[in-house]
Amino acid sequence: MEIIIDKELKDLLVPQTAEERSCLEKSILENGYDDANRLVVWKDHNILVDGHNRFEVCKKHNIEFTYVEHEFDSKEEVINYMVDAQLSRRNIDPKTRQDLIGRKYNLEKKSRGGAKGNGCTLNTADDIAEKFNVSPRTVKSAGKYSESLDKLCETSLVSRQELMTKTSIRDVNEIAKLDVCEQKEVLTKIASGTSLREAVKIEKPMMISFSIASENKDKMVKMLGSMNKDQWINSLITEEWDRIKIN
Numbered sequence: 001m002e003i004i005i006d007k008e009l010k011d012l013l014v015p016q017t018a019e020e021r022s023c024l025e026k027s028i029l030e031n032g033y034d035d036a037n038r039l040v041v042w043k044d045h046n047i048l049v050d051g052h053n054r055f056e057v058c059k060k061h062n063i064e065f066t067y068v069e070h071e072f073d074s075k076e077e078v079i080n081y082m083v084d085a086q087l088s089r090r091n092i093d094p095k096t097r098q099d100l101i102g103r104k105y106n107l108e109k110k111s112r113g114g115a116k117g118n119g120c121t122l123n124t125a126d127d128i129a130e131k132f133n134v135s136p137r138t139v140k141s142a143g144k145y146s147e148s149l150d151k152l153c154e155t156s157l158v159s160r161q162e163l164m165t166k167t168s169i170r171d172v173n174e175i176a177k178l179d180v181c182e183q184k185e186v187l188t189k190i191a192s193g194t195s196l197r198e199a200v201k202i203e204k205p206m207m208i209s210f211s212i213a214s215e216n217k218d219k220m221v222k223m224l225g226s227m228n229k230d231q232w233i234n235s236l237i238t239e240e241w242d243r244i245k246i247n
Contacts, residue, residue: 106147
């Protein structure tokens, strides 16, 4: 059987450090493949679910490996299985953990009908909060963060891991509020070598302030009286810029 690597599923994995990969490779080369840790493959789909790192090492060195086939009803169920496996690891960083909890919440909310506005949303957050020893509010915040990452990854070629590594949860949520063109303008800086953090610092005061000004300028100009529209917009931009520099 030819095992298939699904990119969406592989992207769920917490990347190994160079040291972890070296230790794994050394262990397999010296001791052979451990049959007690068989790969997990989605039955009838031939898609690898668990054991990506071991699989890569074995393929690289032409080492035989063993696998077991598991039945899953859908890709969403596979994702949930993989998210649980990743969350069981002790060495995941806080932002990755937040993303994984958010993915689980969004998936289960959808499967339970939470998107329709019934009581399932609250029950889902409570269940996940209890399982991972966090608050329901944290679970819902994680869901928002995960959705923001999904949105930005669709907008540009910047990887999910790069987004998490180079900026904060708050920054990701803020960028996701911008329109697609503005998102691309910020994220394109990453492709050209600028850190996402610097791109946010440059673009956010202008974009967010101008967005506020554009939506409310007629109402606010009447309230401000003698201050014209351009003066008011410039004032907002200056205030936002000063606020971000302080933060």
